[in-house]
Amino acid sequence: MTAQGFIATKEHRRFVEFADAVCRQHGIGICFGQAGIGKTLSARRCANWHKAENLLEQWGPRDRFRLSDLCRTGPGTQRLLHPAVPTSPQQIHAELGHISTRVSICVDQHLEKIDKKTGPPGSIGMHVELLIIDESGRLSATALELLRDRYNRDNIALILIGMPGIKKWFGRYAQLYSRVGFAHEYRPLAQEELNFVLERRWHKLGQTLDPEDFTEAQAIAAVARITRGNFRLIDRLFTQVERATKINELSTITDDVIEAARSTLVIGIS
Ligand SMILES: Nc1ncnc2c1ncn2[C@@H]1O[C@H](COP(=O)(O)OP(=O)(O)O)[C@@H](O)[C@H]1O
Numbered sequence: 001m002t003a004q005g006f007i008a009t010k011e012h013r014r015f016v017e018f019a020d021a022v023c024r025q026h027g028i029g030i031c032f033g034q035a036g037i038g039k040t041l042s043a044r045r046c047a048n049w050h051k052a053e054n055l056l057e058q059w060g061p062r063d064r065f066r067l068s069d070l071c072r073t074g075p076g077t078q079r080l081l082h083p084a085v086p087t088s089p090q091q092i093h094a095e096l097g098h099i100s101t102r103v104s105i106c107v108d109q110h111l112e113k114i115d116k117k118t119g120p121p122g123s124i125g126m127h128v129e130l131l132i133i134d135e136s137g138r139l140s141a142t143a144l145e146l147l148r149d150r151y152n153r154d155n156i157a158l159i160l161i162g163m164p165g166i167k168k169w170f171g172r173y174a175q176l177y178s179r180v181g182f183a184h185e186y187r188p189l190a191q192e193e194l195n196f197v198l199e200r201r202w203h204k205l206g207q208t209l210d211p212e213d214f215t216e217a218q219a220i221a222a223v224a225r226i227t228r229g230n231f232r233l234i235d236r237l238f239t240q241v242e243r244a245t246k247i248n249e250l251s252t253i254t255d256d257v258i259e260a261a262r263s264t265l266v267i268g269i270s
Pocket residue numbers: 001005006007008009012033034035036037038039040041042231232235
């Protein structure tokens with residue numbers, strides 16, 4: 001997904017508001033929703049991760065422009081996104097410590113607290129304000145406990161993202177669950193927004209979409225029925241639509257074209 005391809009949907013804006021609220025309260029929030037609707041992409045944007053990731057992972061020379069880009073939200077508002085990987089809690093702990101330190105060095109350097117010639121001082125300010133854990137349903141009980149502990153000690157805000165089942169799953173951990181102040185449901189695209197997304201898809205195929213046109217309204221209805229507003233399914237469906245329109249040199253995308261594309265998708269769409 002390129003930065004340009006990102007669509008700032010209503011759900012994305014709701015996610016940003018949710019994250020801001022969790023931050024302000026230094027709270028714990030849970031964000032849940034079905035697979036493929038855009039949770040990860042929203043979180044990446046919200047954490048500025050599409051820009052920060054390379055800088056933090058490659059860890060080479062940091063020019064001023066990139067630093068100010070990364071730190072544009074200023075000190076104390078740094079956000080960190082981490083996918084929950086099924087490794088040991090110790091490893092998660094180590095990785096979080098490692099990446100938090102790097103974020104903080106960048107912020108400090110941006111603030112020119114670090115003298116570039118002498119390198120970082122012994123103690124650096126910790127600037128991570130919000131920790132977002134993606135796919136947190138994969139965390140073990142011990143790893144959850146570790147995160148809760150970190151949340152308590154460092155006074156950071158914490159967001160746990162996962163599938164709808166995570167609410168129930170976390171409910172089993174009273175220590176953590178009793179501290180959850182926000183539960184946010186991430187929803188699929190609603191009709192109006194689906195139209196907006198589809199207009200761009202049509203455009204990509206060199207066509208214009210007119211929802212008032214009967215044939216096109218039917219095609220939109222077919223996409224809505226098949227994908228139920230799920231971004232990933234729309235992507236997959238349109239890869240097939242693109243193929244079909246090219247091979248058959250079609251100038252109009254009808255519901256038949258959409259149905260034919262669906263039938264070529266082997267798995268995932270029923
Ligand atoms: N806001 C968006 N703009 C453009 N494409 C998106 C957006 N959100 C999701 N997508 C598309 O849908 C796919 C799945 O999104 P993702 O964030 O991984 O879903 P989830 O984390 O909910 O499973 C992405 O790879 C991307 O192609």
